[in-house]
Amino acid sequence: MTCVTRILLDVLKPHHPSCLELARAIAAIGEDYRVRLTVNEMDEKTETIQIEVSGQAVDFDAVQAAIKAMGGALHSIDAVDVRGSSAGQAQGGAGGSGT
């Protein structure tokens, strides 16, 4: 049994809903979720953002569904932290796992 404790996502989203609304929608999925959202690039209709979600057990599918529901498109998983239940904590940094 493993638990994802942190994921770093590269996402393209429209200007609306705002970053605040998207971050709130993701944070609402889990009680202990912490969401850090950084805007990397702004275009005429879209913005490229980096979303970092951390928690005791991050539900990636739910996070992805929330991003899609808010009009965002997940481009890649840039980093993940996964904890193994028996081995204590195992960390992994995955660069550019395209979806």
Place this chain on the structure above:
Amino acid sequence: MKPLQLPVFLLRITRSQGILRRYFVVNGFDGALTMLGLITGFLVSGSTELGVVINVCLGAAIALAVSGVSSAYVSETAERLRALKQLEAAMITDLQDSAHGKAVRWVPVLIALVNGSAPLVISLLILTPLWLADAGLVLPLAPLLNAIVVALMLVFLLGVYLGRVAGISWLRSGVRTLALALLTTGLIYLLADS
């Protein structure tokens, strides 16, 4: 998301609150001036049975409501679809299942309801004195004059609302719309053949 939060959210992401306000005022003003024109016309024409006046005005109010709902729905659906396609092209992804896809289906309905209900509600308010008089209630003025007073008050209130939206003097804005309504009444008195 709570049921009442969804329409507000969809209006916000499509930035349609301004359109909604504009439609409410434009069609509300249409309804008020149409009723004012009809009632003034009946007043100028001399004695007309109250039931006839009510039926004619009600017919016009229903027509305005249906016209408002259908025209706004058709035009807003086209506009929303266009905006969604542009956004999908920029995102290079399908947004049908997202909030933007939902907005294409629901925002035109909301706008159409506001566009249709604004003239209907305002017209029904203006017709209230006529119904009350028809039911046998004694009014301070003649029924048609009472309805005209209600119409002028509602037009003034629409002006006040516009003033608050624009952040300018509500009194000045209210007086301006009231002046337009009085001008309409004056023109009917001048041009109608009594």
